[in-house]
Amino acid sequence: MSTSRRRKHSYHHGDLPATLLRAAGKILEEEGVDALSLRELTRRAGVSHAAPYRHFPDRESLLAALAAEGFALLGEAQREAAAAAGLRGMGETYVGFALAHPQRFRLMFGGTVRIARHKALREVATRAFDGLAGALAARSPEAQGARDASIAAWALVHGLAQLLLEGRVAQAARAGRSEARFVSDVLATIRFAAGAPARAAAAVDQSA
Amino acid sequence: MSTSRRRKHSYHHGDLPATLLRAAGKILEEEGVDALSLRELTRRAGVSHAAPYRHFPDRESLLAALAAEGFALLGEAQREAAAAAGLRGMGETYVGFALAHPQRFRLMFGGTVRIARHKALREVATRAFDGLAGALAARSPEAQGARDASIAAWALVHGLAQLLLEGRVAQAARAGRSEARFVSDVLATIRFAAGAPARAAAAVDQSA
DNA sequence: ACCTGAACACCGTTCAAGT
């Protein structure tokens, strides 16, 4: 008689959390966070609208779980890229991840989820970034300058991803290049001055 | 007898749009976009909950107006910085704006407002960025390389702003420096290779 | 132990009606 339940036994169907996360991920990627309501989610999953509360304290916690999945994926992709393609490969991978999963990336960095309040999320996010920082620090280990440069590198790829995602980079700037080539070219315009004392270098370069 | 109306004549009180934008800006900066509901806004403004619809087609259009204010402010600050402090000054101004108006900045770049769908917003946003691109292109006018470098420069400051805003940069990385000094030091680790053919330069730098 | 259904306090948006 029921119209939407597809499960065998229906009542306890093994793993509702996983089912919810899968369905939520689909809604997220198709329509964005704002369209991801618990009620729509439970409709798709064929459970009552109160069911998620047995597994997630509130909506933000479910979003936090989705964001955590994203950081895990990004972190892994970065580690693989570091081994296979070096520093610039990591940057291209970062931007590539954002373009391949735009809504997920927005969720991870958009501020809707307060990362600090969700322990598992906080930890997996931190781990993803340690990779980038470590790779850059390893190249030129003069403490503070290298650390600053690693933040600049991260900011560069992060900002490029964000600008492309939001469509802020004009079509004209692409100049007919493929997306990957464009990203590669833009990143190639940058040089890191990690070795030099940052302050002095700044003074030199600024006088233009 | 009315409890909340503070206006003289009350019914048509001159400039409801401006009143709404002022109140909305306050809610935005205090509590963020997600807390900015039209109903809460109308409660504060002392009008009926349907009143905004005489002036804005929907909630997103009101948010678009708030974002447009932000881009106008940012654009102006950038133009002043360009005149007074040169290229690096513009970058510091960009990050400074984001840190001074975090919720506004999030609204401007968070993807909640579809910029392309709001004409006035689209135009003021474009104008704000022409400034940055122009300043960099003027320094080294070799068509494509310079354009790519200007995008990289923008991505750099934008990403740094975003990472600082979301609290993704660990306290430890600051190493006791003031925020302004930290930003300045991070930006100083970067050199632009706008003059050189981007591709060749990339190949050289990559082999590390 | 896990899920449901009714209930509550919110939303955004529409529209006939008021001034």
Add this chain to the structure above:
DNA sequence: ACCTGAACACCGTTCAAGT
């Protein structure tokens, strides 16, 4: 021309009750 009040179709969250 501009604003209101009732109405509609949604939300997130809570809680007693069901299996």
